[in-house]
Amino acid sequence: MAANSHAVLSASSADRWLHCPPSVRLSEEFEDKESGCALEGTCAHALAEYKLRKALSYPADDPTENLDFYNEEMDEATDGYVSYVLEQVQAAKKTCPDPTIMVEQRVDFSRWVKQGFGTADALVIADGTLHIIDLKYGTGIEVSAEDNPQLKCYALGALEIFDYIYDIDTVALHIYQPRRQNISEWQLPKADLLAWAGEVLMPAADVAWDGKGEFSCGDWCRFCKAKNVCRARAEENLKLAQHDFKLPPELSDAEIEVILSKVDRLVSWASDIKKYALQKALSGKEWHGFKLVEGRSVRKYTDETSVAKAVADAGYDPYEKKLLGITAMQKLLGKSRFDELLSAYIEKPQGKPTLVPDSDKRPAMNTAKNDFMEEKDYE
Numbered sequence: 001m002a003a004n005s006h007a008v009l010s011a012s013s014a015d016r017w018l019h020c021p022p023s024v025r026l027s028e029e030f031e032d033k034e035s036g037c038a039l040e041g042t043c044a045h046a047l048a049e050y051k052l053r054k055a056l057s058y059p060a061d062d063p064t065e066n067l068d069f070y071n072e073e074m075d076e077a078t079d080g081y082v083s084y085v086l087e088q089v090q091a092a093k094k095t096c097p098d099p100t101i102m103v104e105q106r107v108d109f110s111r112w113v114k115q116g117f118g119t120a121d122a123l124v125i126a127d128g129t130l131h132i133i134d135l136k137y138g139t140g141i142e143v144s145a146e147d148n149p150q151l152k153c154y155a156l157g158a159l160e161i162f163d164y165i166y167d168i169d170t171v172a173l174h175i176y177q178p179r180r181q182n183i184s185e186w187q188l189p190k191a192d193l194l195a196w197a198g199e200v201l202m203p204a205a206d207v208a209w210d211g212k213g214e215f216s217c218g219d220w221c222r223f224c225k226a227k228n229v230c231r232a233r234a235e236e237n238l239k240l241a242q243h244d245f246k247l248p249p250e251l252s253d254a255e256i257e258v259i260l261s262k263v264d265r266l267v268s269w270a271s272d273i274k275k276y277a278l279q280k281a282l283s284g285k286e287w288h289g290f291k292l293v294e295g296r297s298v299r300k301y302t303d304e305t306s307v308a309k310a311v312a313d314a315g316y317d318p319y320e321k322k323l324l325g326i327t328a329m330q331k332l333l334g335k336s337r338f339d340e341l342l343s344a345y346i347e348k349p350q351g352k353p354t355l356v357p358d359s360d361k362r363p364a365m366n367t368a369k370n371d372f373m374e375e376k377d378y379e
Contacts, residue, residue, distance in 0.1 A: 007113075009209060020216045021213030022211055048082065051078055055082050092127065096127040120133075128168055129170045130166075130168045136177040148186070152201075170190060221265070
């Protein structure tokens with residue numbers, strides 16, 4: 001979870017400033033705006049912190065009444081997070097009777113990154129291993145623990161506190177992302193982490209702090225405040241868009257594979273530009289060749305109670321009776337009762353085919369060609 005005040009070179013944005021150092025100072029020209037998703041994540045972290053502290057018998061205040069976002073999904077997701085952390089604690093106790101467990105631990109990694117600090121969701125230290133556990137409540141992208149710079153920065157900060165007390169030789173990074181059904185774990189020797197900090201992190205941080213270096217666009221642009229007006233991002237995407245002037249049959253397989261690997265970024269960039277231009281137009285900006293118009297709208301009742309009464313008085317039934325959807329039905333019955341009564345009547349149809357990178361964890365579908373080849377193998 002992010003700290004209450006934001007570091008210039010924050011751990012959460014490390015992936016971006018490591019790849020694109022000058023984006024840090026460029027972003028300072030733009031106002032911080034917390035999105036609904038970010039606020040939802042903040043609420044989920046507050047709830048998770050409370051539940052974990054309570055499970056560990058630490059002092060805790062229930063934040064539920066003051067949360068701007070709270071629902072059954074968040075309740076279940078944070079329960080799962082607590083269970084996962086406790087599983088790591090129980091595993092640690094197999095080799096260490098009294099592991100150290102810290103919740104929402106502020107860490108300082110300013111030895112390598114100027115004014116670098118952050119807050120680790122949970123730390124577990126036992127038998128020479130430092131565990132960094134991070135809750136990701138978002139659904140936008142699946143986050144991997146492997147070589148994760150945010151978690152490695154947290155680990156460096158944790159070593160500054162605990163390495164003099166415990167004989168730590170291994171760092172284990174954990175991502176718990178319940179709404180993507182994603183649990184990612186990765187380990188590295190402490191020596192490798194410290195080598196990365198000195199050889200990669202510190203030099204990049206110095207360049208980023210000074211606002212120097214080369215602009216570079218990639219997946220890390222997603223949360224950059226300057227992404228809408230960034231020239232480097234525009235040039236990269238316009239370069240890719242040039243392929244639009246060729247019909248697909250004119251492209252080689254290799255060219256199509258390159259486009260497929262980047263097309264999501266192109267679509268995202270185009271969407272960001274449209275949103276940015278609209279917001280500017282709403283603020284009075286005039287774009288040559290474009291104008292603001294009212295979008296399509298649908299009719300709606302101004303007073304549903306009066307409508308229902310008028311229709312009933314005319315001798316008609318104004319209401320339709322329909323079966324509750326699966327989510328609403330599960331909420332009505334509760335998960336265990338829902339499974340008991342209705343599991344025999346639930347099916348999950350095959351999803352619509354989607355082309356994704358090989359890194360996606362879902363198994364590959366059998367195409368018609370593959371099915372034919374399998375049949376031939378059995379002949």
